[in-house]
Amino acid sequence: xxxxxxxxxxxxxxxxxxxxxxxxxxxxxxxSADWLYGxxxxxxSSKEVEALEEALAEMVADGVIVTVQGRRPTYRLANKGxxx
Numbered sequence: 001x002x003x004x005x006x007x008x009x010x011x012x013x014x015x016x017x018x019x020x021x022x023x024x025x026x027x028x029x030x031x032s033a034d035w036l037y038g039x040x041x042x043x044x045s046s047k048e049v050e051a052l053e054e055a056l057a058e059m060v061a062d063g064v065i066v067t068v069q070g071r072r073p074t075y076r077l078a079n080k081g082x083x084x
Contacts, residue, residue: 005047005051005054008047008048008051009051009054009055009058012048012051012052012055013055013058013059016031016055016056016059016065016075017064017077019031019032019035020065020075020076020077021077023035025076028076029076029077030068030074030075030076030077031074031075031076032074033070033071033072033073033074036072036074037072056075059075060075063078064077064078065077065078066078
């Protein structure tokens with residue numbers, strides 16, 4: 001299960017980074033909260049949500065993304081994330 005979970009986290013990480021770099025808010029590198037909460041999260045299984053949470057925590061710890069506080073918190077690319 002460990003390898004499968006790592007592959008899932010990598011796929012999630014890649015999708016989020018691509019969305020931040022090319023989505024509607026690509027200039028700021030911010031992940032759209034509407035997309036995250038309205039489209040993406042509802043489409044995930046409970047195992048995928050767990051992998052998402054772990055991937056996000058790792059990306060924050062690695063300095064790739066930062067949390068953007070708000071009514072619905074989201075994330076944006078940190079300077080380090082713009083070069084990965």
